[in-house]
Amino acid sequence: AAGVIQSPRHLIKEKRETATLKCYPIPRHDTVYWYQQGPGQDPQFLISFYEKMQSDKGSIPDRFSAQQFSDYHSELNMSSLELGDSALYFCASSPTLKGIGSPLHFGNGTRLTVT
Amino acid sequence: ILNVEQSPQSLHVQEGDSTNFTCSFPSSNFYALHWYRWETAKSPEALFVMTLNGDEKKKGRISATLNTKEGYSYLYIKGSQPEDSATYLCAFFKAAGNKLTFGGGTRVLVKP
Numbered sequence: 001a002a003g004v005i006q007s008p009r010h011l012i013k014e015k016r017e018t019a020t021l022k023c024y025p026i027p028r029h030d031t032v033y034w035y036q037q038g039p040g041q042d043p044q045f046l047i048s049f050y051e052k053m054q055s056d057k058g059s060i061p062d063r064f065s066a067q068q069f070s071d072y073h074s075e076l077n078m079s080s081l082e083l084g085d086s087a088l089y090f091c092a093s094s095p096t097l098k099g100i101g102s103p104l105h106f107g108n109g110t111r112l113t114v115t
Numbered sequence: 116i117l118n119v120e121q122s123p124q125s126l127h128v129q130e131g132d133s134t135n136f137t138c139s140f141p142s143s144n145f146y147a148l149h150w151y152r153w154e155t156a157k158s159p160e161a162l163f164v165m166t167l168n169g170d171e172k173k174k175g176r177i178s179a180t181l182n183t184k185e186g187y188s189y190l191y192i193k194g195s196q197p198e199d200s201a202t203y204l205c206a207f208f209k210a211a212g213n214k215l216t217f218g219g220g221t222r223v224l225v226k227p
Binding site: 042045102106 | 151
């Protein structure tokens with residue numbers, strides 16, 4: 001069965017560079033979530049989208065932006081990278097807005113290292 | 116409680132023993148409680164989505180209960196096996212908004 005696909009799997013960037021992370025949800029899933037997990041930390045919610053519109057926003061820095069496209073894939077754009085942005089970035093998708101009966105399906109994550 | 120808290124942070128269990136651990140969450144504005152299993156080098160995998168007070172769900176040797184009035188959920192592993200070793204995450208979905216708030220997880224290590 002198709003799963004959530006994230007690319008790239010690993011990314012190494014220098015400080016002040018930009019990075020773009022991509023997420024392709026499971027077909028017919030219309031809701032996408034982004035989470036950040038720093039070393040030894042809980043996963044932190046960044047942002048979510050439903051039907052190409054932002055539906056909720058968490059602790060996402062102003063240097064980051066994200067969008068969901070017409071094919072439901074999502075991209076997380078990160079600018080002016082800082083060392084503290086080094087983390088594992090997870091994308092997850094769900095077939096309904098609140099997913100009351102539907103769990104999130106996670107991708108394998110993108111590990112971003114900022115040097 | 117304002118955030119999602121899990122205890123203990125880690126647990127060592129002898130193979131064959133049963134164990135349980137707790138997820139505490141805000142009792143107001145409840146919508147759903149999720150449990151995920153997260154093995155090293157893999158992505159989190161859904162175990163349960165619980166929505167009703169008193170809910171009990173079971174998947175093989177793993178089961179969970181839910182008390183929305185007091186804001187806690189228990190996850191039970193019966194007859195632990197080495198393959199149960201993982202981090203178990205709970206996540207709270209509140210009625211307003213569209214995000215899951217995760218707890219810090221309970222890391223379970225089952226020793227043969």
